[in-house]
Amino acid sequence: MTDIMIEATDVTMTFGDVTALDGVSVQVPRGSVLGLLGHNGAGKTTLVNILTTVLPPTSGTARVAGFDVERQGAEVRGRIGLTGQFASVDEQLSGFDNLVLIARLLGANRREAKVRADELLALFDLTGAAKRPAKTYSGGMRRRLDLAASLVGRPDVIFLDEPTTGLDPASRIGLWEVVEGLVDDGTTVLLTTQYLDEADRLADRITVLSEGKVVAAGTAAELKAQVGKRAVHVTLATLQDTPAAIVSLEKHGLAPVLDEPKGELRTPVAASADLAVVVRALDEARIEVAELALTEPSLDDVYLSLAKNKAA
């Protein structure tokens, strides 16, 4: 048994003139979660499609669960689960029938298939809607059914392609908990997302894709260290105080940046203790504050910092 469950080596994918992936390599050890982070069009879904044998790569190789995605497609598909934009369920069939269908196609007999379907419906809180056609499900129920569908065969590797896009906060957290449970059971997960907080919570390691290239890779902490800092956002009560506020903050060794359209001052800080420094600086200058918030670096900050590093 191999211990690297997902391995892409120098994978390139072109569609006509467009290069969707340009020499991408990733490795995911068994039982861990790789977060694939990137904006729309960065190449996340293309990489998932290659790893799930949907698309053959233009060049490079990829192995999943030890099998080559091009030459041993059926072996790979027997060991993976996919939840994504293009793999969904039959809207005409009920949730129960959808899961039974998949179990039967995977080789379960009628009885085993029904048992497994009931088990998954219960796990995803869909028992009440089991007999209703999937087209009557709400967005959140639909997403849960999609995830249940990808788990029918107890796959070794699961691909989640933007699993929480469009979900309400409660459903998002519910889905995160399910994923954490799967990982505890030894499942390997590749998760694509646009949200840094999601990758932060779930992923052991994060790979950032931009325009088809890996621009950064590491643990969440490593990436954040690379991005540098959190920031304090300050909105002043009166805009005229802005120059004075900047002077006072700079006197305290901080480097505020004025966000012109919003009239907001953004001050990067190294530690949360620096929040107090910001407050003191403004207080000393007797400047009234309307709003003050400490924010985590976002995906945009990651990109900005990476772009800066590249330029430097």
Next chain:
Amino acid sequence: MTTATIAPALPRWRGTGVTNQIAILTGRSLRALVNDPKLLILSLLQPLIMLLLFSQVFGSMAGGSNFPAGVSYINYLMPAILVTSGVGAALQSGIGLVTDMKNGVLGRLRSLPVSNVSVLVARSLSDLVRTAVQLIVLLIAATVLFDFSPAGGMLGVLPAFLLALAVSWALSWIFLAVGAWVRNAESMQSVGFLAMFPLMFASSAFVPIDSLPVWLKVVATINPLTYAVDASRNLALDLPVGNGVVGALAASVGLLVVGVVAAVRGFRRPLAS
């Protein structure tokens, strides 16, 4: 026996054989048909309306010089309706495939150890069953409501029905191929109708081709539908069939081979990128 009890490992399913895949997927489509019979009823409506209108509007024409002697119009018309309904059903088959592609269920199947060929064969088999049900309902309606009773009797109608079914099945593979390449239900629908109406009217389906204007007669003579209609009609009416049936079946096999190859190739392409 003192073997230690080991908890049975959870079953891990890795896939099933092609025959099983086809059986399971065919069952799925047929189940959808039973769950939602709207589609079946709607697809019956058009041939039923045609049957009603044509039998009433053109009914008095039968007995004209070009019609076979002593044959009522409904007996002349019905075997043709079997063939044209079969052609319509074949078009629906292709549109159904495109709808499934949009639905996301085919994307799911692609992530499973299921062969693309199984998906196509299952679709075509379930559509064959649907078409058979459709044609049988039409035959019953024609017999009960419009007094369809051709000279060939059951022994003539049955082969006529089977021939229409065979032509429909072969054509359904052509439309599956078109669907697998075009992947757009709207354009298939409009191109399909544009192609079907001239094919239906410039043929021997509704009137003998000798009663058509010369230019239309030329078209009707080269229209393959004419041969399928003639073969089906001659069987039902117990008229000499010549080599019409063999010709229609040979053409169907030709269409089937081309259709299967093109459909499998087109369907193999990625659903989305």
